[in-house]
Amino acid sequence: MGRVTVENLVKRFREKVAVDDVSFEVNDGEFLVLVGPSGCGKTTTLRLLAGLEAATEGEIRFGERVVNRVRPRDRNVAMVFQDYAIFPHMTVYDNVAYGLRSRRTPRALTHRRVMEATRKFRIEHLLWRKPRQLSGGERQRVALSRAMVRDAELYLYDEPLSNLDAQLRHQAREDVLALHEEKRRPSLYVTHDQSEAMALGDRIAVMRDGRLEQIGTGHELYERPRNLFVAFFIGTPSMNLFDVELRLEGERLVASSGAFRLRLPDEMRPVLAGHVGKRLRLGIRPEDLHVPRMAPFPVNQENTLRGVVNVIEPTSAGSTTYLSTLEAEPRDFVATFKVRMPSTYLDKEVPLAVNARNVHLFDPETELSLLHGA
Amino acid sequence: MARVDVEDVVKSYDTADAVTITGRPLRPPALNHVTLSIEDGETVCVVGPSGCGKSTLLKVVAGLETPDSGRVLYDGEDVTGVRPQERGVGMVFQDYALYPSMRGKSNLAYYFQVHRRSDEEAKRRTREVAEIMGVGFDSLLGRIPTSLSGGEQQRVAIGRCIVRDPSLFLMDEPISNLDAKLRESTRVEIKKLLRRFGITTLYVTHDQQEAVFMGDRIAVMRDGRIVQVGTFDELYYDPANLYVARFIGSPPMTILPARVEARRVTVEGQGWDLPDDVADMLPSGEVRVGVRPEGWALDSADGVRIPLRHVERIPTERASFLYGELAGASVAIAAPLDYPETESVQATPDWGRACYFSAEGEDTLRAPGALELF
Numbered sequence: 001m002g003r004v005t006v007e008n009l010v011k012r013f014r015e016k017v018a019v020d021d022v023s024f025e026v027n028d029g030e031f032l033v034l035v036g037p038s039g040c041g042k043t044t045t046l047r048l049l050a051g052l053e054a055a056t057e058g059e060i061r062f063g064e065r066v067v068n069r070v071r072p073r074d075r076n077v078a079m080v081f082q083d084y085a086i087f088p089h090m091t092v093y094d095n096v097a098y099g100l101r102s103r104r105t106p107r108a109l110t111h112r113r114v115m116e117a118t119r120k121f122r123i124e125h126l127l128w129r130k131p132r133q134l135s136g137g138e139r140q141r142v143a144l145s146r147a148m149v150r151d152a153e154l155y156l157y158d159e160p161l162s163n164l165d166a167q168l169r170h171q172a173r174e175d176v177l178a179l180h181e182e183k184r185r186p187s188l189y190v191t192h193d194q195s196e197a198m199a200l201g202d203r204i205a206v207m208r209d210g211r212l213e214q215i216g217t218g219h220e221l222y223e224r225p226r227n228l229f230v231a232f233f234i235g236t237p238s239m240n241l242f243d244v245e246l247r248l249e250g251e252r253l254v255a256s257s258g259a260f261r262l263r264l265p266d267e268m269r270p271v272l273a274g275h276v277g278k279r280l281r282l283g284i285r286p287e288d289l290h291v292p293r294m295a296p297f298p299v300n301q302e303n304t305l306r307g308v309v310n311v312i313e314p315t316s317a318g319s320t321t322y323l324s325t326l327e328a329e330p331r332d333f334v335a336t337f338k339v340r341m342p343s344t345y346l347d348k349e350v351p352l353a354v355n356a357r358n359v360h361l362f363d364p365e366t367e368l369s370l371l372h373g374a
Numbered sequence: 375m376a377r378v379d380v381e382d383v384v385k386s387y388d389t390a391d392a393v394t395i396t397g398r399p400l401r402p403p404a405l406n407h408v409t410l411s412i413e414d415g416e417t418v419c420v421v422g423p424s425g426c427g428k429s430t431l432l433k434v435v436a437g438l439e440t441p442d443s444g445r446v447l448y449d450g451e452d453v454t455g456v457r458p459q460e461r462g463v464g465m466v467f468q469d470y471a472l473y474p475s476m477r478g479k480s481n482l483a484y485y486f487q488v489h490r491r492s493d494e495e496a497k498r499r500t501r502e503v504a505e506i507m508g509v510g511f512d513s514l515l516g517r518i519p520t521s522l523s524g525g526e527q528q529r530v531a532i533g534r535c536i537v538r539d540p541s542l543f544l545m546d547e548p549i550s551n552l553d554a555k556l557r558e559s560t561r562v563e564i565k566k567l568l569r570r571f572g573i574t575t576l577y578v579t580h581d582q583q584e585a586v587f588m589g590d591r592i593a594v595m596r597d598g599r600i601v602q603v604g605t606f607d608e609l610y611y612d613p614a615n616l617y618v619a620r621f622i623g624s625p626p627m628t629i630l631p632a633r634v635e636a637r638r639v640t641v642e643g644q645g646w647d648l649p650d651d652v653a654d655m656l657p658s659g660e661v662r663v664g665v666r667p668e669g670w671a672l673d674s675a676d677g678v679r680i681p682l683r684h685v686e687r688i689p690t691e692r693a694s695f696l697y698g699e700l701a702g703a704s705v706a707i708a709a710p711l712d713y714p715e716t717e718s719v720q721a722t723p724d725w726g727r728a729c730y731f732s733a734e735g736e737d738t739l740r741a742p743g744a745l746e747l748f
Contacts, residue, residue, distance in 0.1 A: 174697060
């Protein structure tokens with residue numbers, strides 16, 4: 001029992017390295033989300049933990065026990081898949097009971113657990129149906145019930161919500177968390193959707209090209225991304241990126257581009273001193289752009305960015321506005337507001353105030369963050 | 375350019391197999407007296423759960439399906455009997471449908487070859503489109519589809535539509551095959567193209583957020599009927615019924631059972647005075663009250679205690695959502711990001727901004743209407 005540890009895990013398929021020297025721990029009772037674009041190696045990592053693939057190098061431990069050579073069925077892992085992986089010829093009851101029966105659990109106990117789990121996930125009235133008579137949401141709850149009846153050492157989820165309609169997804173997220181609350185065992189959840197990762201994960205691990213880019217709470221990844229990839233990947237809409245030159249004008253540290261000159265806070269000077277005169281990537285989160293009149297800080301020429309409004313998207317909290325800079329080659333950027341931007345501003349030029357304290361700066365070569373690198 | 379009118383269209387599919395498999399009565403028509411107008415240059419999004427008839431509607435407008443009754447008009451001219459290839463329609467599907475053996479360029483030029491136009495014209499149009507499609511499109515044209523990412527393939531597919539100078543664009547879930555991050559940038563791309571060309575567009579999706587983003591107006595469908603057509607504000611603040619109210623908005627609206635009597639409203643034994651303009655509209659007796667996540671006052675003196683199941687913190691939205699239960703209904707409340715972790719919360723619905731529905735059926739008794747800021 002206890003935590004699950006992955007150490008220097010490598011998986012090669014012929015020449016291709018799918019998982020490249022990945023190490024992390026899932027603590028007992030922790031819900032860890034593995035997130036990244038398609039092809040980043042997240043599903044392969046999950047399959048390695050399940051034992052469905054054999055590791056090329058590295059070690060996987062459940063507690064103190066090294067499980068690299070343990071067969072999948074002996075690892076005592078419960079899985080929930082995207083396509084639910086329920087048997088089409090079996091009733092809901094038989095599907096849920098399957099894992100227990102195959103482990104020779106006494107009949108009375110099996111029955112009790114199946115009834116408890118199906119009640120919890122609101123499918124107790126569907127026990128004698130076959131999967132094809134169920135909706136997508138109901139099938140998904142069969143898969144969750146099947147994980148619920150087990151006492152596994154590790155719970156694995158492979159994009160279990162991506163086949164569901166948007167409105168079903170909120171309830172389904174709660175169901176996943178209900179399962180986790182009940183079991184309080186290490187859980188690893190794989191998704192390509194960063195907002196799902198944010199909503200579910202105690203911690204989030206971001207993967208790219210087989211490598212683990214950063215691991216931390218949603219808040220940490222959002223506020224202190226270590227590199228450009230994590231900064232861009234976490235957050236919807238994505239962080240705005242601009243090519244700038246860093247200048248020292250008297251006492252003032254300035255990030256300058258064709259579109260704007262942004263004065264940076266004096267506190268950043270010690271960290272950035274070595275980069276004066278260099279070209280950098282400047283990152284501004286959409287919510288750090290404000291309507292000047294409503295900005296929670298003083299606004300002047302040195303923290304104003306001007307743009308032309310292309311698209312206004314209403315949101316329940318306000319609006320998301322898509323703009324482009326006023327340059328010969330305009331760049332697109334995005335701002336989110338707590339107020340509804342009226343459509344009369346479409347195609348108009350507007351000034352936006354930048355909260356300079358929250359900006360990010362990256363080395364264009366290494367892509368590492370200069371402010372949150374360490 | 376064209377205005378499109380769909381007039382009282384009915385379309386049924388052969389129901390024989392549905393009967394034999396499930397023994398249910400005849401399936402209702404896929405389109406059940408559907409009427410919809412799309413203004414010249416407008417984008418209308420049709421949204422609804424799978425099986426609601428939205429794709430059938432698109433096929434009828436395209437001419438791929440013939441309605442049992444009713445008419446389809448382009449610019450006032452009846453095209454119900456006109457073959458699809460003669461309608462001047464550009465279609466983009468979920469699965470791109472590029473010719474896999476051809477480079478991007480040939481995909482664009484193919485139409486001109488089939489229609490025996492000159493190479494000259496094909497080249498000129500392709501060049502024009504590449505210019506309009508913007509940065510990087512040119513480089514996509516030299517590659518074969520399998521070497522392109524999903525988002526790039528979809529750009530080529532849209533480019534292929536635009537070269538034909540269509541009078542009408544029809545899009546069926548064009549971005550739902552892309553992963554979350556790519557979806558974000560591609561939808562902005564498509565929206566900008568639609569605005570730039572001002573092409574009349576019918577856009578089908580199951581995702582209400584995508585519909586809100588893409589559509590000038592949104593048509594919500596259910597069971598072969600259009601329930602409501604309107605702008606986001608109209609659907610969000612003036613839903614025609616409970617179904618629309620629940621379908622638009624994320625997390626969905628909370629629906630509480632309540633009782634109205636003597637200008638007061640009671641939920642689970644606790645009573646509040648109703649604002650005058652609300653009380654005037656409501657009959658006495660049982661009702662259902664719909665409260666948006668942002669429509670609660672937290673920690674209010676006259677609040678009702680709501681036990682919480684969990685708190686979802688979304689740094690990217692600078693908000694958290696509190697999920698709990700009240701009067702047997704699932705509750706979602708928006709709160710500040712740093713709202714403290716608690717077991718329960720005291721909150722009052724903003725009765726003036728809530729929606730009221732009849733206890734039986736789904737009719738709206740009173741909706742708040744759009745927010746007035748100034």
